[in-house]
Amino acid sequence: MNIFKKDKRKEIKNETPLERSNTSTSGQSLVKLRVFRINAVQNPNDVPHFDEFQVPVKRWTTVLDALLDAKSYQDSSIGIRYSCRMASCGSCGMKINGIPRLACYTKISDLDTNTITCEPLPNFPYIRDLVTDFSQFFDHHRSVMPFVKNKKADIPNVNELTEYEQTPQDLDKFLQFSYCIKCGLCYSACPTVATDLKFPGPQALSQAYRYLADSRDSDKSKRLKVIDTSHGIWRCHFAGSCSHVCPKGVDPALGIQLLRSHLLGLSNSEKKLAKLHDRSTNSYREGEGE
Ligand code: SF4
Ligand code: FES
Numbered sequence: 001m002n003i004f005k006k007d008k009r010k011e012i013k014n015e016t017p018l019e020r021s022n023t024s025t026s027g028q029s030l031v032k033l034r035v036f037r038i039n040a041v042q043n044p045n046d047v048p049h050f051d052e053f054q055v056p057v058k059r060w061t062t063v064l065d066a067l068l069d070a071k072s073y074q075d076s077s078i079g080i081r082y083s084c085r086m087a088s089c090g091s092c093g094m095k096i097n098g099i100p101r102l103a104c105y106t107k108i109s110d111l112d113t114n115t116i117t118c119e120p121l122p123n124f125p126y127i128r129d130l131v132t133d134f135s136q137f138f139d140h141h142r143s144v145m146p147f148v149k150n151k152k153a154d155i156p157n158v159n160e161l162t163e164y165e166q167t168p169q170d171l172d173k174f175l176q177f178s179y180c181i182k183c184g185l186c187y188s189a190c191p192t193v194a195t196d197l198k199f200p201g202p203q204a205l206s207q208a209y210r211y212l213a214d215s216r217d218s219d220k221s222k223r224l225k226v227i228d229t230s231h232g233i234w235r236c237h238f239a240g241s242c243s244h245v246c247p248k249g250v251d252p253a254l255g256i257q258l259l260r261s262h263l264l265g266l267s268n269s270e271k272k273l274a275k276l277h278d279r280s281t282n283s284y285r286e287g288e289g290e
Pocket of ligand 2: 082083084085086087088089090091092093102103104105
């Protein structure tokens with residue numbers, strides 16, 4: 001449905017900072033925002049469609065800014081989830097012009113087009129408009145026990161508490177995986193998740209590696225058991241799209257490779273595997289640019 005909603009901007013007396021900046025200086029242009037609309041909770045038979053909005057933007061306007069502008073001045077019913085606006089909370093993930101991205105981290109000027117299409121993340125059930133249900137995603141995350149388990153930590157007397165020392169080399173083994181913000185972009189880009197919802201997905205598997213590789217953790221065999229199932233790690237066929245869309249520089253595909261090496265008893269080959277992965281990722285990216 002092609003609807004250009006009535007812009008209530010001029011009817012509102014108290015202008016927002018975004019509006020003031022859009023009207024006070026030059027460099028403003030209009031983009032067409034196409035927003036996926038559905039209300040799957042209230043009406044399971046609701047037919048999805050796109051609503052269109054003309055939104056003023058500047059060079060630094062993000063997709064989230066544009067969506068909030070449309071929500072503030074044209075249609076307050078647009079469903080969006082967001083919080084931090086600084087790529088930290090992981091709640092504003094959506095498909096923007098066909099690619100899973102964080103709306104608050106995507107500048108419209110970087111998209112190089114005047115038409116911005118926002119859709120909910122694939123591989124997640126719809127709730128309303130751009131808001132999807134993360135229950136299963138977090139169930140998978142919980143299933144890999146995302147916390148350090150150490151029997152020595154159960155010390156009844158606080159005076160007996162000791163530090164767990166880690167060398168920089170120990171930390172390097174899992175540091176990049178601890179940057180995950182649970183935004184679900186990798187999960188939405190994964191072709192295996194698309195066909196098998198019991199597959200834990202790249203986020204949960206890379207977190208399984210993060211805790212397995214932590215020198216403070218003492219429950220490694222139990223961790224490996226959780227992922228070594230018929231719907232587990234062996235279902236991954238290394239499409240690599242998870243690492244490609246991650247906004248935090250995490251490489252879930254590498255985590256999955258390293259986990260597999262543990263399961264195959266090749267844990268001493270971690271550095272070799274990392275180098276191999278770097279080489280394959282670089283050639284994939286070079287191939288893309290051709
Ligand atoms: S690995 Fe990256 S893309 Fe996946 S949930 Fe974590 S931060 Fe998001
Ligand atoms: S609003 Fe928090 S990551 Fe975008």
